[in-house]
Amino acid sequence: xxxxxxxxxxxxxRWPLLIDPQLQGxxxxxxxxxxxxxxxxxxxxxxxxILINAIQMGRYVLIEGIQEELDATLDPLLSRQIxxxxxxxxxxxxxDPIDYDPKFKLYLMTKLFNPHYRPEVxx
Numbered sequence: 741x742x743x744x745x746x747x748x749x750x751x752x753x754r755w756p757l758l759i760d761p762q763l764q765g766x767x768x769x770x771x772x773x774x775x776x777x778x779x780x781x782x783x784x785x786x787x788x789x790i791l792i793n794a795i796q797m798g799r800y801v802l803i804e805g806i807q808e809e810l811d812a813t814l815d816p817l818l819s820r821q822i823x824x825x826x827x828x829x830x831x832x833x834x835x836d837p838i839d840y841d842p843k844f845k846l847y848l849m850t851k852l853f854n855p856h857y858r859p860e861v862x863x
Contacts, residue, residue, distance in 0.1 A: 749765070749769075755818060755845075766849050782804070782811070795817075795838060
């Protein structure tokens with residue numbers, strides 16, 4: 741089961757949401773992507789600035805502590821509203837256009853045992 745989950749997480753085209761009450765997936769991601777991984781907690785007041793910097797630098801991001809209601813600021817990122825502008829890519833996050841590096845990858849993680857998300861998030 742763990743190998744199947746790791747394969748899905750590594751190869752999926754959408755941003756994976758890990759339901760991880762025992763933190764096994766979080767430990768695996770931190771161990772396998774440690775050199776290029778930024779870990780963000782939603783409790784951090786500057787999480788959006790950290791996320792924007794990681795998007796522009798093409799880093800991997802693990803957002804920990806996701807609850808059943810996600811911050812609306814993440815909606816353009818979750819729905820991949822990325823626009824090509826010349827030779828670069830742009831994403832509007834928090835109302836401001838930012839440069840988007842295609843190497844960027846997002847992982848969402850919750851400790852909740854049985855969360856219920858909106859259909860557009862759960863898809």
